[in-house]
């Protein structure tokens with residue numbers, strides 16, 4: 001369904017063309033099955049790489065229900081607020097906050113669903129627009145990210161976007177994660 005149209009991510013190098021091709025927009029109800037498919041399509045190696053415990057990952061129906069509940073709330077009351085990353089209009093990834101303290105701070109997460117779009121600098125470009133959008137929509141003073149300390153791609157994006165490394169520590173960073181060493185990054189938006 002989503003991949004009926006096959007994009008060619010390597011063909012895009014020109015900055016102007018890229019600016020036109022790479023867009024973000026708020027998550028809408030029709031995006032939820034694709035997000036659930038991303039999570040439940042991860043294999044064990046991919047889950048281990050990003051620190052997800054397969055035993056803790058909800059099934060697709062529960063993911064859709066939880067996200068749908070969030071979408072039904074007014075933005076200031078949401079624990080999770082998200083955007084879709086599109087490539088020539090095609091949804092190829094998402095970024096969301098969770099938890100979120102409207103008017104204060106939020107933890108941010110980012111996921112490019114398909115391998116062929118990764119490592120081309122696109123994540124950084126989408127993330128720059130995502131940060132500006134989240135800051136405005138959620139009136140944030142600070143964004144926080146706590147990736148697994150050996151996930152260098154996400155840390156590269158965070159550094160490119162101006163996040164600062166605050167500390168390294170062991171924790172269970174979220175409800176679907178196992179205990180792991182994480183690097184805490186913060187970005188002041190004041």
Ligand SMILES: CC(C)(COP(=O)(O)OP(=O)(O)OC[C@H]1O[C@@H](n2cnc3c(N)ncnc32)[C@H](O)[C@@H]1OP(=O)(O)O)[C@@H](O)C(=O)NCCC(=O)NCCS
Pocket residue numbers: 050109110111112113117118119120121122123124125146147148151152153154155156157160
């Ligand atoms: C994380 C993710 C969104 C990044 O998007 P991306 O388009 O692949 O990232 P980019 O190509 O924009 O940039 C990655 C940066 O990390 C750097 N990087 C990648 N691998 C690296 C490594 N092994 N060591 C050091 N830096 C590395 C790249 O050089 C680049 O920095 P640069 O622009 O200064 O060269 C994407 O890879 C992804 O979705 N991965 C799987 C899911 C995931 O890990 N999500 C995060 C969970 S916390």
